[in-house]
Amino acid sequence: MDKVVQKAIASDKRWRAVYIACGLLIVALTLLMGAFLLYQGSQTFIKAHHSIWEFLFTSDWAPLDKTGLFGGKVGAAVYIVGSLETCLLALIICLPFAIGSAVYMTEISPKIGEKYFRPATEIYVSIPSVVYGWFGMTKLVPLIKNIFHPAMGGYSVLAASIVLAIMIFPTITTVSADAIKSVPMSYREGAYGLGATRWQVIGKVVLPAASGGILTGIILGLARAIGEALAVSMVIGKTRSFASNLLSPTSNLTSAIAADMGNTAQGGEYNLALWTMALLLFIISIVLIVLIHKLANGKKDK
Amino acid sequence: MEDKITIENLNLYYSDFHALHDVNMHIQKNEITAFIGPSGCGKSTLLRCLNRMNDLVEGCRIEGSVKLDGTDIYGGDLDVTVLRQRVGMVFQRPNPFPMSVYDNVAYGPKIHGVTDKQELDEIVETSLKQAAIWDDLKDRLNKSALGLSGGQQQRLCIARALAVKPEVLLMDEPTSALDPISTSKIEELALQLKKDYTIVIVTHNMQQAVRISDKTGFFLLGDLVEFGETDQLFSMPKDERTERYITGRFG
Amino acid sequence: MEDKITIENLNLYYSDFHALHDVNMHIQKNEITAFIGPSGCGKSTLLRCLNRMNDLVEGCRIEGSVKLDGTDIYGGDLDVTVLRQRVGMVFQRPNPFPMSVYDNVAYGPKIHGVTDKQELDEIVETSLKQAAIWDDLKDRLNKSALGLSGGQQQRLCIARALAVKPEVLLMDEPTSALDPISTSKIEELALQLKKDYTIVIVTHNMQQAVRISDKTGFFLLGDLVEFGETDQLFSMPKDERTERYITGRFG
Amino acid sequence: MSRAKKKDRFMTGVFYAIGWIMLAFLLYLTFTIIFDGIKGFSPDFLGAAGNGIFNQFFNTIYLVFLSLLVSVPIGIGAGVYLAEYAKEGKFLSMVEVSIESLSSLPSIVIGLFGYLVFIMWTGMSWNIVAGALTISILSIPLITTETNNAIRSLPIEYKEGSLGLGATKSETIRKVLIPAAMPQILTGVIMAAGRGFGEAAALLYTSGQSTYVNWHNFWKITSPTSPLNPFRSGETLSLHIWVMRTEGALNPKATEIANFTSAVLVILALLFTLVTRRISDKMRKRNNGGK
Amino acid sequence: VIGSSKADTKGVSGTVNAAGSSALLPLVQSAAKTFMDENPDSVVNANGGGSGQGLQQVSDGTIDIGDSDVYAEEKLDKKSASKLVDHQIAITAIAPIVNKDAGIKSLTTQQLIDVFTGKVTNWKQVGGNDVKIVLVSRPASSGTRVTFEQYALKKTVSRSNQSLETDDSGTLIQMIQSVEGAVGYVALSYLTGKPNVTAVAINGVKPTLQNVYNGSYKVWTYEHMYTKGQPKKTAVKAFLKKMMSKDYESKIEGMGYGVASKLSDKAKKEHK
Numbered sequence A: 001m002d003k004v005v006q007k008a009i010a011s012d013k014r015w016r017a018v019y020i021a022c023g024l025l026i027v028a029l030t031l032l033m034g035a036f037l038l039y040q041g042s043q044t045f046i047k048a049h050h051s052i053w054e055f056l057f058t059s060d061w062a063p064l065d066k067t068g069l070f071g072g073k074v075g076a077a078v079y080i081v082g083s084l085e086t087c088l089l090a091l092i093i094c095l096p097f098a099i100g101s102a103v104y105m106t107e108i109s110p111k112i113g114e115k116y117f118r119p120a121t122e123i124y125v126s127i128p129s130v131v132y133g134w135f136g137m138t139k140l141v142p143l144i145k146n147i148f149h150p151a152m153g154g155y156s157v158l159a160a161s162i163v164l165a166i167m168i169f170p171t172i173t174t175v176s177a178d179a180i181k182s183v184p185m186s187y188r189e190g191a192y193g194l195g196a197t198r199w200q201v202i203g204k205v206v207l208p209a210a211s212g213g214i215l216t217g218i219i220l221g222l223a224r225a226i227g228e229a230l231a232v233s234m235v236i237g238k239t240r241s242f243a244s245n246l247l248s249p250t251s252n253l254t255s256a257i258a259a260d261m262g263n264t265a266q267g268g269e270y271n272l273a274l275w276t277m278a279l280l281l282f283i284i285s286i287v288l289i290v291l292i293h294k295l296a297n298g299k300k301d302k
Numbered sequence B, C: 001m002e003d004k005i006t007i008e009n010l011n012l013y014y015s016d017f018h019a020l021h022d023v024n025m026h027i028q029k030n031e032i033t034a035f036i037g038p039s040g041c042g043k044s045t046l047l048r049c050l051n052r053m054n055d056l057v058e059g060c061r062i063e064g065s066v067k068l069d070g071t072d073i074y075g076g077d078l079d080v081t082v083l084r085q086r087v088g089m090v091f092q093r094p095n096p097f098p099m100s101v102y103d104n105v106a107y108g109p110k111i112h113g114v115t116d117k118q119e120l121d122e123i124v125e126t127s128l129k130q131a132a133i134w135d136d137l138k139d140r141l142n143k144s145a146l147g148l149s150g151g152q153q154q155r156l157c158i159a160r161a162l163a164v165k166p167e168v169l170l171m172d173e174p175t176s177a178l179d180p181i182s183t184s185k186i187e188e189l190a191l192q193l194k195k196d197y198t199i200v201i202v203t204h205n206m207q208q209a210v211r212i213s214d215k216t217g218f219f220l221l222g223d224l225v226e227f228g229e230t231d232q233l234f235s236m237p238k239d240e241r242t243e244r245y246i247t248g249r250f251g
Numbered sequence D: 001m002s003r004a005k006k007k008d009r010f011m012t013g014v015f016y017a018i019g020w021i022m023l024a025f026l027l028y029l030t031f032t033i034i035f036d037g038i039k040g041f042s043p044d045f046l047g048a049a050g051n052g053i054f055n056q057f058f059n060t061i062y063l064v065f066l067s068l069l070v071s072v073p074i075g076i077g078a079g080v081y082l083a084e085y086a087k088e089g090k091f092l093s094m095v096e097v098s099i100e101s102l103s104s105l106p107s108i109v110i111g112l113f114g115y116l117v118f119i120m121w122t123g124m125s126w127n128i129v130a131g132a133l134t135i136s137i138l139s140i141p142l143i144t145t146e147t148n149n150a151i152r153s154l155p156i157e158y159k160e161g162s163l164g165l166g167a168t169k170s171e172t173i174r175k176v177l178i179p180a181a182m183p184q185i186l187t188g189v190i191m192a193a194g195r196g197f198g199e200a201a202a203l204l205y206t207s208g209q210s211t212y213v214n215w216h217n218f219w220k221i222t223s224p225t226s227p228l229n230p231f232r233s234g235e236t237l238s239l240h241i242w243v244m245r246t247e248g249a250l251n252p253k254a255t256e257i258a259n260f261t262s263a264v265l266v267i268l269a270l271l272f273t274l275v276t277r278r279i280s281d282k283m284r285k286r287n288n289g290g291k
Numbered sequence E: 001v002i003g004s005s006k007a008d009t010k011g012v013s014g015t016v017n018a019a020g021s022s023a024l025l026p027l028v029q030s031a032a033k034t035f036m037d038e039n040p041d042s043v044v045n046a047n048g049g050g051s052g053q054g055l056q057q058v059s060d061g062t063i064d065i066g067d068s069d070v071y072a073e074e075k076l077d078k079k080s081a082s083k084l085v086d087h088q089i090a091i092t093a094i095a096p097i098v099n100k101d102a103g104i105k106s107l108t109t110q111q112l113i114d115v116f117t118g119k120v121t122n123w124k125q126v127g128g129n130d131v132k133i134v135l136v137s138r139p140a141s142s143g144t145r146v147t148f149e150q151y152a153l154k155k156t157v158s159r160s161n162q163s164l165e166t167d168d169s170g171t172l173i174q175m176i177q178s179v180e181g182a183v184g185y186v187a188l189s190y191l192t193g194k195p196n197v198t199a200v201a202i203n204g205v206k207p208t209l210q211n212v213y214n215g216s217y218k219v220w221t222y223e224h225m226y227t228k229g230q231p232k233k234t235a236v237k238a239f240l241k242k243m244m245s246k247d248y249e250s251k252i253e254g255m256g257y258g259v260a261s262k263l264s265d266k267a268k269k270e271h272k
């Protein structure tokens, strides 16, 4: 028996090391990736001597594409604005549907919700984004073109936003539904016990109580939208100018990276500027994550 | 004395589980009625019938009638939101909403259409005073209610229920999560409130029933075994099962 | 009689909360010792000290000594896994693992190195028989344990604890989640088991303590107020606080 | 009073409408994609040559399989670390932030990282292993998070029960906690696999955009034309849609092929979701004793 | 192994990875197919991505052959470029193409410049229908674009910030087909399949191989296949050899590319 115990204790130590190694691996991976992006992305400012201001707030985009040759313009504002406006619009389109569906499947018809809506939403999640992009390109773009007859065909901010809205819908819906579900039954009972109607219970007690979780869902959705490359690039038109309205095309960070990264000379100004865009995306996702944590902690502290 | 609530031939089923068998009971105005019995005997179930809280439970079916001042609450004559306003409820575990103390108490009046700020202020103050917690909380009205102690939370929930000016107050083991000191505060409170309200309380604690209730009902496996004056039920129970239960030879 | 467990000057802190004050107690072999007292008084805390279950609690600090057959369990002489094998535990809420009945009982012997199928079969059968549940379960050994009723689950957990052949059995309110019938089965079981084991039981139910225990300890706010023969403690308590508690004028 | 009731009715109606609109839209989406796929279908799409997408289908499965081989052990290990070993504090929150940022990083960025590390640093050309490893970076955080949550949400009683019998921590984890958490861990694994099926941007520069295999060489793993050779270029279904839109656009059948590929992917997603639910329900049922 | 007529390349095994110029892609793909039919144990992965990508990846060493419409020196630094070996396998002409609705058949050089710099915004201003002009361009790193701007637009830079941008020529053609009034440019090889677009004549000269050979159509460039050093892998060697063999020339022309040996002196001299 003693031997068995000793063996068990030794193997316990070994397993512990294995688990810790796995945890460390993830941190190492993230740090490596962060360091790599930071290094590559900062060269625009260090090696090519552009200012951060120029990169973020000007829209003159004419970087030179030859290894070691600098002196072009790297104003990425068009891409940045393009990313922001498509994501924001996607959110605006998506939110009422996502939260509405989440409420429907948890509060209004929980049985049908569990049986049909949740699996349906899961299917939405597992449809690849290129398929959404392809759908957008072959169905949505022509539709927009036929309805509004915009000058540049249907490729537009609107098309990109709708495709993104469809993509982030399941994320926001499932996270919100989970948040709503985890609102303690006792809150609902408390409110019903005071004679509240269902809408009063949902609107005044359940949704506010779930707001932290819903916000997490929104931010996760946003992170996904900001990072989506191919689906957006299929429908946004990739025009290097600010969109004058919802129906005009523009470009965004991810489509620029996807289109040009492999195509530009390594270490050239163009290439470096694209890496700076990637770094910007990385920073945006970290900021969003930290924001989630702040919100979650803020809720706890109360 | 007059009947506030009359329960007649009440049968209740959770899907195919028959949880209450033919319960008959008269609950009188301005009295405290206690429900006792071992775990799972149907105390909470019956209590929740009285303001139709069981409507929220999927698969729950009710036969027989429950009358509030003579009106069948399961008939179409009484809207369920009105019913619940007239028959308030305090739950086993304190369940304040995650909002400020003030908003918790003002919640009920607000949803019932009170919008005047001053009127709300008054209601909040009176209710908190009635619940004997005004002094504790008057300086923390805008703090979150979740930061209060268990006893304070429970009294806040009572205040919240009082704020909608109910006629009946149902309390489901309101002190089971509380320490002795908070418990005795709540008990005192119940004794005070019975002047203005009709109170029904579920308790696991027989001493508590003895201390505060006028009438007691003893339940066993879904049957109302015995119902009568508290003193009498505890001193000379009519039913042998009641006797065995209160002398502790059971469960 | 001889001491199985000796507790000397035990103080326990949860971070800066002083949960047990200077507890001294001698637990004797082949007896049932009961811990009673109001909620939060430290019964579970003390029980969990006896097999170092409190090691799992972050910030928990212990002073004083607990000896098992004279060996300090907090000294380095006794490995904690060996200790827990010798001092088994049954929890308040039945906690079978989500596996088959058989695997639940065989779990302990397996991790302690029993690999022989036949030997395992025997252990499982004996343990289930000891726990008085063999007849109920012999045809369902391969079914998941989570499908059993609460009472069956609790007896299964006792069988699971017996399967590692402990010397002491700790039970923390083993019947609080159970109906009267299951409860009396567990009580009978405890009385039978005390022939071979030393048993320590926490209970909320004073009648239960009277029915089955040899010695009783009454706790209040982290103090062991009184400890002695069960009959004597309930019939003529030495301490006024004990008396008030057992006559129900508290909590 | 009746205003509150009216509003309640109205809002209930609104929620019904939204719920059903979304369901209807999903049905529309699914059916148009499948219908369009079938409309332009010709039998040669099923083959392994020319316009056929069988090779891409095979590559997809193979690549996902390889990536799970890496990401499942690491993901579960890290999840266990988080749930059972990491101490509350700065480091734990650092790990958590790492995982979350990893999982929300734009996949194109991860693809570029994968290109740098698995292609340029190794000096190899596009290959399936590089694609699988890149996908693993995306899927490890999913499995880790799910494992962490699953283990954390287990009742503490399981752990106490096992430790109380004298089991060591790692025995408790391996024999009680992980099996009990399996239904939910499986969800994470499936999500990770789904990510592999769907990902294209991360594979653009890693797994390659073309596939040439000779099915007669199936078992000759070292042959460059063997389907099993993990170091050959292997384009997946999702990538195929992208390629059909760009380079493949010369192919007069490009649109039909892309439509058909979309349909296949949607059907795969459907099957996947259904099968997963089945499996994890079954597991849950078995664990819960049929309750 | 199934018998093949080409004894010299028979039975080669190994992998060839080629990527880059989308202008050259159709040729490489078709050559790859022929080559693999003849050498069943070999694999030729032919991808596009653009000239920049081809040069970059061959210089990184991650592919064997980088296809490009431009000289490596124009992209890479001197050191990297000097390590690459150029195999000029064909020439290609670039043609402006417009959507049919524009009603345009021919433009002067000046008109072309006006269109691509945004000076005119409606086709009727240059003799077409009353349809708005929509520019469709390729990324700055595209060899097609560089060639087109250099020879057709006389080195003026087109207004890329007013144009829809496409990753490669395939997508571009699809856009020109589907967007009313769209105009762009592709290699001739993309027009052999007779897509539903109009190839525009420049100053009255139609974009045909014949006109390139005789020097009247000026918008063309050499197609390069770069290797890093002389090719070492037998499969790569064999593949290049195959593509540059005399009897493959007819195939090249059949696909819309030109053969350097047929260029007239006039054409060569005027092309800088």
Ligand SMILES: Nc1ncnc2c1ncn2[C@@H]1O[C@H](COP(=O)(O)OP(=O)(O)OP(=O)(O)O)[C@@H](O)[C@H]1O
Residues within 6 Å of the ligand: B014, B017, B019, B037, B038, B039, B040, B041, B042, B043, B044, B045, B046, B057, B204
């Ligand atoms: N929602 C439900 N669905 C099915 N059965 C239920 C439900 N709620 C309660 N029951 C069952 O009805 C019976 C009575 O339950 P009830 O909650 O009324 O007991 P109780 O007397 O309040 O017990 P306790 O003292 O434990 O609170 C129990 O057997 C219980 O299992």
Ligand SMILES: Nc1ncnc2c1ncn2[C@@H]1O[C@H](COP(=O)(O)OP(=O)(O)OP(=O)(O)O)[C@@H](O)[C@H]1O
Residues within 6 Å of the ligand: C014, C017, C019, C037, C038, C039, C040, C041, C042, C043, C044, C045, C046, C057, C204
């Ligand atoms: N992990 C912990 N951290 C901090 N305080 C704790 C912890 N566990 C218990 N306590 C506190 O220690 C005291 C004793 O708790 P314990 O669980 O031993 O009480 P108990 O007598 O078993 O009560 P009950 O009858 O309710 O189970 C209580 O005040 C409790 O709040």
Ligand SMILES: [Mg+2]
Residues within 6 Å of the ligand: B043, B044, B045, B172
């Ligand atoms: Mg109850």
Ligand SMILES: [Mg+2]
Residues within 6 Å of the ligand: C043, C044, C045
């Ligand atoms: Mg306890």
Ligand SMILES: O=P([O-])([O-])[O-]
Residues within 6 Å of the ligand: E020, E021, E022, E023, E024, E049, E050, E051, E052, E069, E138, E141, E142, E143, E144, E145, E168, E169
């Ligand atoms: O041939 P390109 O793709 O470089 O235009």
